[in-house]
Amino acid sequence: MSDxxxxxxxxxxxxxxxxxxxxxxxMAGLFAERSGVVDIGLEGKLLMSAFIAASAAVVxxxxxxxxxxxxFASSVLAMVHGFASITYKGNQIVSGVAxxxxxxxxxxxxxxxxxxxxxxxxxxxxxxxxxxxxFPGLELMDHIPILGVIYRELISGHNILVYLAFAIxxxxxxxxxRTRFGLRLRAVGENPKAVDTAGLSVESLRxxxxxxxxxxxxxxxxxxxTAYNAQFVKDMTAGSGFIALAALxxxxxxxxxxxxxxxxFAFLDAISIRLQGIIIPGIGEIPVQLIEATPYILTIILLAxxxxxAVPPKASAQPYIKEL
Amino acid sequence: xxRERRLSWINGLLLPFLNVLTAFIATAIVFVLxxxxxxxxxxxxxxxxLGYDEGLGYTLYYATNFVFTGLAVAVAFHAGLxxxxxxxxxxxxxLGTALVALYLNPALSAWVVIPLAIxxxxxxxxxxxxxxxxxxxxxxxxxxxxxxxxxxxxxxxxVYVLVNVLREVGEMSPESGDFIKASWLPFVHDVFAxxxxxxxxxPLNLSILVAxxxxxxxxxxxxxxxxxxxxxxxxxxxDAAIYGGINPKKIIVITMCISGALAGLVGINELMGVQHxxxxxxxxxxxxxxIAVALMGRNHPVGILIAAFLFGILYQGGAELDFELQxxxxxxxxxxxxxxxxxxGGLEYLYRPILIRFLAPIEATE
Numbered sequence: 001m002s003d004x005x006x007x008x009x010x011x012x013x014x015x016x017x018x019x020x021x022x023x024x025x026x027m028a029g030l031f032a033e034r035s036g037v038v039d040i041g042l043e044g045k046l047l048m049s050a051f052i053a054a055s056a057a058v059v060x061x062x063x064x065x066x067x068x069x070x071x072f073a074s075s076v077l078a079m080v081h082g083f084a085s086i087t088y089k090g091n092q093i094v095s096g097v098a099x100x101x102x103x104x105x106x107x108x109x110x111x112x113x114x115x116x117x118x119x120x121x122x123x124x125x126x127x128x129x130x131x132x133x134x135f136p137g138l139e140l141m142d143h144i145p146i147l148g149v150i151y152r153e154l155i156s157g158h159n160i161l162v163y164l165a166f167a168i169x170x171x172x173x174x175x176x177x178r179t180r181f182g183l184r185l186r187a188v189g190e191n192p193k194a195v196d197t198a199g200l201s202v203e204s205l206r207x208x209x210x211x212x213x214x215x216x217x218x219x220x221x222x223x224x225x226t227a228y229n230a231q232f233v234k235d236m237t238a239g240s241g242f243i244a245l246a247a248l249x250x251x252x253x254x255x256x257x258x259x260x261x262x263x264x265f266a267f268l269d270a271i272s273i274r275l276q277g278i279i280i281p282g283i284g285e286i287p288v289q290l291i292e293a294t295p296y297i298l299t300i301i302l303l304a305x306x307x308x309x310a311v312p313p314k315a316s317a318q319p320y321i322k323e324l
Numbered sequence: 325x326x327r328e329r330r331l332s333w334i335n336g337l338l339l340p341f342l343n344v345l346t347a348f349i350a351t352a353i354v355f356v357l358x359x360x361x362x363x364x365x366x367x368x369x370x371x372x373x374l375g376y377d378e379g380l381g382y383t384l385y386y387a388t389n390f391v392f393t394g395l396a397v398a399v400a401f402h403a404g405l406x407x408x409x410x411x412x413x414x415x416x417x418x419l420g421t422a423l424v425a426l427y428l429n430p431a432l433s434a435w436v437v438i439p440l441a442i443x444x445x446x447x448x449x450x451x452x453x454x455x456x457x458x459x460x461x462x463x464x465x466x467x468x469x470x471x472x473x474x475x476x477x478x479x480x481x482x483v484y485v486l487v488n489v490l491r492e493v494g495e496m497s498p499e500s501g502d503f504i505k506a507s508w509l510p511f512v513h514d515v516f517a518x519x520x521x522x523x524x525x526x527p528l529n530l531s532i533l534v535a536x537x538x539x540x541x542x543x544x545x546x547x548x549x550x551x552x553x554x555x556x557x558x559x560x561x562x563d564a565a566i567y568g569g570i571n572p573k574k575i576i577v578i579t580m581c582i583s584g585a586l587a588g589l590v591g592i593n594e595l596m597g598v599q600h601x602x603x604x605x606x607x608x609x610x611x612x613x614x615i616a617v618a619l620m621g622r623n624h625p626v627g628i629l630i631a632a633f634l635f636g637i638l639y640q641g642g643a644e645l646d647f648e649l650q651x652x653x654x655x656x657x658x659x660x661x662x663x664x665x666x667x668x669g670g671l672e673y674l675y676r677p678i679l680i681r682f683l684a685p686i687e688a689t690e
Contacts, residue, residue: 040408040468084670093406093468094619095670101612102662106354108655113358118653242472249469287488289480296473300455303465312466 005146009153011270016154016162017228019266021046021237023165024220025244026251026258027172028213033253034176035209036189036315040096041081042217043241044103049074049221051107054121054232055114057128057225066128066226071218077103078214079207086206089319100241108234119234121225130159130227161223168216173255185209189313192320202320220244246299253313265295334679340622340668342675347663354659360652365645372644373637379644381512381526387636388528388593391535393614394632395542396449396587398623402546403579404559409456409471410587411611412478413449417588418595419485420448422500422602425507425595426490437506442534442592449588450581452478457580461573467580475611486604499603509597529597531589536629538586543625545582555579587611609658616661619669635661 025042032039053070057063077099084095112118135156142148176182184205188195192202224240225232243265250265251258272291279285352362373383393410400407407413424444428437456470483498490500512528546552557565558575565572594606617635621627635657642654667674 038468040472080666081670084666088671088673090670090672091406092670093408094615094665097408097612097615098662098666098670100662101616101658101665105655105658105660105662108653109354109358109659112653112655113651116651118655239476242476245469246473287484289484293477293480296476300459300465300470300473303469304459304463305465 006149007274009149011267011274013153014270014273015263015267016158018269019262020162020165020223020228021220021240022244022247022262022266023169023259024216024223025241026248026262027168027255028216028220029245029248030172030176030253030255030258031185031209031216032213033248033316034185034189034313035206036192036313036318036320037081037085037206037210038092038096038317039081039210039213040093040245041077041099041103041241042244043237043239044096044100045074045077045214045217046221046224046237046241047100047107047235048077048103049218050225050236051111051121051221051232053218053222054124054225055110057124058122061128063124063128063130063222063226067219067222070222070225071215074218074221075211075214078210078217082207082210085319086203086210089321092317092319104235107232111232121232124226124230128226129230130161130223132157132159133163159223159227161219161227164219165223169255169259176255181208186313189315192315196320196322202322206320217241243295246295249312250295250299250302252311268292268294330683334683336622338679339672339675340620343668343672344620344664346671346674347660347667350663350667351656351660354656355652358651360649365649365652368645368648369641370637372648373641376524378524378526379640381524381528382640382643383633383636384532385526385528385593385598385636386639387632388532388535389590389610390613390617390632390635391539391628392589392593393587393610394617394621394628395538395614395625396583396585397614397618398621398625398628399542399546399555399586400579400583401618401623402559403555403575404562405460405576405579405583406468407453407471407580407583407587408468408615409453409474409584409611410614411607411609412471412475413452413584413587414590414607414611415478415482416452417445417449417584418591418602418606419482420444420446420451420588421591421595422490422503425503425600426500426602428504428507430504430506432504432506434506434508437504438509438596441507441596442589445588445591446585447588450585452588453580453584454577457577460580461576479605483604486602490602497603500601503596503600507596508600509592511597527598529593531593531597534589534592535632538589539625539629542586551575551578587614613661616664616668619672620664 025046029039029042049070052073053066056069057066081095081099084090085092108119111121115121138152138156141151176185184195184200188202188205195205196202224236229236247261247265248258250261268291272288275286275291276288355362355365372379374380393414396410396413397407421441421444424441428440452474456467456474459465459470460467486498486500491498492501509529509531512530513523513525515530516523546556554565554570554575557568557570558572562572590607590610595602599606613635617628617631621631638657638660642657645652645656646654
């Protein structure tokens, strides 16, 4: 019994770790899409930030500089997306695809130019990374049967970015639903014309949303290369940006529901590793690929309206053209 | 020149040219940033891609894949659909080709096997596109999101099939056995040799004729058939199409099937033409490359042939750069792809305000 309990806690713990970049990226996407700009480029921004953060951390010897550099890199890409899709009213999906491909290529080219190896950065030493933090009173809590394990494995022992990820969700909720900016943000994604008529700048609101998205996505990327791992490796995001996009849809563009979706998808990921080779009586072995594909399948079913209905912000993907 | 003609000249030629030029200048800047002389790099690239017959063979071989995926993206664009799923459709299309080429009776003639194997690719590519198409048309889910999801599903499916079904007993690597001989598309150098001409060996095979054939077919289909007209009508204006008696839902499904089928042909070149077996990620990057090719070629088969040839040059020349220069890898092509998509797609209107301002005084004098 205690074995099953421990492995459940450990699986949940792994889910928490996998969940973090998904949270940052999906919250980034939430801001963009709530403002009416579709952001397919989450994956590229995560990847670029992961690479720049690992490079800066190794060169300057500090994860904090890595954090700033990663945020900067991701924000630059976010602004490119804004420039194309807000100022020049280009196709937002095309621009997002461009950012993903650009990031995939640039990380390879720059790593070769800077570190003489394509698609990899030097391994970070411990003082160049975000390390896990042990909470006080671990020994004391160990004496308490179930709670002790949960406290030690699940609550304590993560790095600061993990706690930041979970703290950011209520903040996002507060900004989107309880501030003036949030109200305008939601309005501009549903009916930009009304916002324009009220004398507010649609363009500036959308740029702000994308910039916030760039910063959040940046932190997600930094986490991947300087906290979850100790270096950048080729294509290390492995579709996280797209899973985040799926979580955003699955959570119907609402921060808490999106968080739940991120956790569900992360849990599926964590459990797929544990289920490898395990034979379930009566069913047989579940193919790992099927579990890996579940987030995508669930999102497709949801989008098709078979389990509830996901309705995106009305003005999403439409550039706003002022009538003269 | 009338105003109309001048505008079509600007939109059709001048703007795309300026956009491509900007993408190349941006690439040159990337070269300078990593300490490579862009002029030297261009020379190596062009010589590697066009300077000798082996290089040219590789260039055309890569271009063949880009023709297929470029056409796939373009056909969907004409109906106003953005098919991001070319990657997955190409992958699953390869499975269709492989199933025919693996399990058909080896005694059959190539004249039977090859058309069947090509049809297998067309069919499976179309099948992989039909669900996103149906969901877009009848359930309102956005085709971009569903096709992205289907790319991931395709790669999960293919890993499963290759590892658990098609892998031969005792083999470690996830790949199928060899295709039957009758399904092999002849190499161009072998064809030339049979006529007595000797050219260098390269992976270029007769799929390039298939690519040219389908380019012509797409052109004829889009501009000279009823369905082609309906597709373009839906792309221009959904409401007008309905008023004209066209059912846009049906057209969406038809368009995506054609688009998926075209992407499914990548396997013809890669599998029937070169590797003669099915393996992981043979499609890698061509689906997304097709987006760049379609944007650059302005969704017209002639433009796509030119753009695909250019990307073939970049792919082959990029490999040469990798070989010749120490601090460049062939991933520079991926960067260029990204820049082309950015400047020819996302930022396609970049120069329009400037050109309009430039033209205003000329128009005022007329």
